[in-house]
Amino acid sequence: MSDTKPQFKGNLGMFLVCAELSKRNLIAMPTSRNTKGYDIVVLNPETNAAVGIQVKCTDRKEFPILSSHWRDYEEKIEEKIVSDFVFVDISDSDKPNYFIVTDKELKALLKSSIKKYVSDYGDKHDLSWERMLEKEKTEKRKPDLWVIRLKDIEAYKNRWETITDRLQNLGH
Numbered sequence: 001m002s003d004t005k006p007q008f009k010g011n012l013g014m015f016l017v018c019a020e021l022s023k024r025n026l027i028a029m030p031t032s033r034n035t036k037g038y039d040i041v042v043l044n045p046e047t048n049a050a051v052g053i054q055v056k057c058t059d060r061k062e063f064p065i066l067s068s069h070w071r072d073y074e075e076k077i078e079e080k081i082v083s084d085f086v087f088v089d090i091s092d093s094d095k096p097n098y099f100i101v102t103d104k105e106l107k108a109l110l111k112s113s114i115k116k117y118v119s120d121y122g123d124k125h126d127l128s129w130e131r132m133l134e135k136e137k138t139e140k141r142k143p144d145l146w147v148i149r150l151k152d153i154e155a156y157k158n159r160w161e162t163i164t165d166r167l168q169n170l171g172h
Contacts, residue, residue: 004059004093013057013088014039016096024164037082042163049170053163057088061150065110067143071133073114077107084162089150099150100159106148114146 004012014030018040021028027043031052038052056063068076085106087099101109122132135141156162 004090009057009059009090010039010055012090013055013086016057016088016090017053017055017086017098020098020160021163024160026164026167037080042167044164044167044170047167047170049167051163051166051170052083054083054085055088056085056148057090059089059091059093061091062147063087063150064145064147065106067145069141069143070118070136073144073146074111077110081107081110084166086163087148087150087153087156098158098160099153099156100162101148101153101156102162105156109148109152110146113148113152 018028018030021040021042025045027045029041029043031039031041037054039055040053041050042053043050056065066076066080081103084103085101087101089097089099118129118132121127122129127135
């Protein structure tokens with residue numbers, strides 16, 4: 001399984017997550033691939049509560065999340081991250097690892113990571129935030145791809161209760 005072609009990694013991650021949720025007596029239904037904001041609808045059959053979750057799967061040390069310019073990264077984060085995320089690390093394909101991060105946690109992690117990157121970039125190139133924004137406009141830069149690194153989400157490993165508790169609480 002380690003030679004999984006890139007176009008199949010997303011599906012692999014999604015179905016692995018569906019299997020894990022099924023083990024927890026939840027109904028996990030993949031959405032059509034063009035559903036914005038989430039990949040799986042999860043239903044607690046006891047409470048009829050449902051939530052959407054997004055799945056990201058990789059065999060590398062980071063997960064691409066979204067692209068934005070510096071000027072609008074906070075707005076893009078708020079717009080694009082609308083559900084909890086399950087990150088699936090398949091670097092050891094026989095033993096996938098799962099990291100469950102709420103939408104609020106992911107927004108905070110991303111904003112913090114981008115602020116640090118921007119600060120380091122400004123320091124390295126001796127640029128103020130205003131000058132960086134100006135440069136971005138005049139150079140017509142492409143949006144940056146923002147990622148979450150595996151090492152930044154280690155603390156969220158196997159936190160399935162994030163999803164199960166939310167479904168339990170929604171139903172009452």
